[in-house]
Amino acid sequence: MLVLVGFMGAGKTTVGRLVADRLGLPFIDSDLVIEHRTGKAVRDLFAEEGERAFRDLEHQVVAELVGGPDAVVALGGGAVEHEGTRRVLQASPAQVVYLRVGWEQALGRLGDDPARPMLRAPDLRRIYERRLAWYEEVATWVVPTDGRTPREVGATIIERA
Numbered sequence: 667m668l669v670l671v672g673f674m675g676a677g678k679t680t681v682g683r684l685v686a687d688r689l690g691l692p693f694i695d696s697d698l699v700i701e702h703r704t705g706k707a708v709r710d711l712f713a714e715e716g717e718r719a720f721r722d723l724e725h726q727v728v729a730e731l732v733g734g735p736d737a738v739v740a741l742g743g744g745a746v747e748h749e750g751t752r753r754v755l756q757a758s759p760a761q762v763v764y765l766r767v768g769w770e771q772a773l774g775r776l777g778d779d780p781a782r783p784m785l786r787a788p789d790l791r792r793i794y795e796r797r798l799a800w801y802e803e804v805a806t807w808v809v810p811t812d813g814r815t816p817r818e819v820g821a822t823i824i825e826r827a
């Protein structure tokens with residue numbers, strides 16, 4: 667079981683798909699599981715129910731996924747905001763791979779994506795800084811992504827997985 671964590675724009679989904687293909691494992695994106703289960707887009711869940719409700723739902727889904735069948739799982743960038751989710755990741759035997767991305771690189775990769783409600787947070791930089799320690803805390807290993815293509819990052823992961 668490989669779980670990819672990291673800030674928005676780290677490349678979790680792109681790299682996750684590549685790695686899953688190469689390892690012959692299913693790829694699961696926790697945001698898509700949440701959208702499928704609720705029948706709502708992430709941005710609508712944020713708007714209608716608030717971030718706290720989204721994080722609780724995300725916590726449940728992450729606990730199920732890491733306890734489930736072998737897969738490559740990409741988590742939403744904010745999953746580590748929830749203490750229970752951090753605990754689930756730390757207690758799990760899964761390899762938790764932190765895709766580290768610098769602030770400038772993350773912004774450059776993201777543009778202005780309306781599907782990502784957190785991009786409109788006025789204190790996004792502070793949120794980014796706050797999460798860095800949490801990613802480190804849950805990670806089994808850290809893979810830098812700045813200046814590297816998803817293929818290069820994927821190759822690094824496959825070598826060690």
Ligand code: S3P
Binds near residue numbers: 673675745782784
């Ligand atoms: C979020 C990141 C998103 C998604 C939601 C909240 C965040 O996932 O879960 O919009 O708080 O950073 P990605 O990291 O896949 O964009």
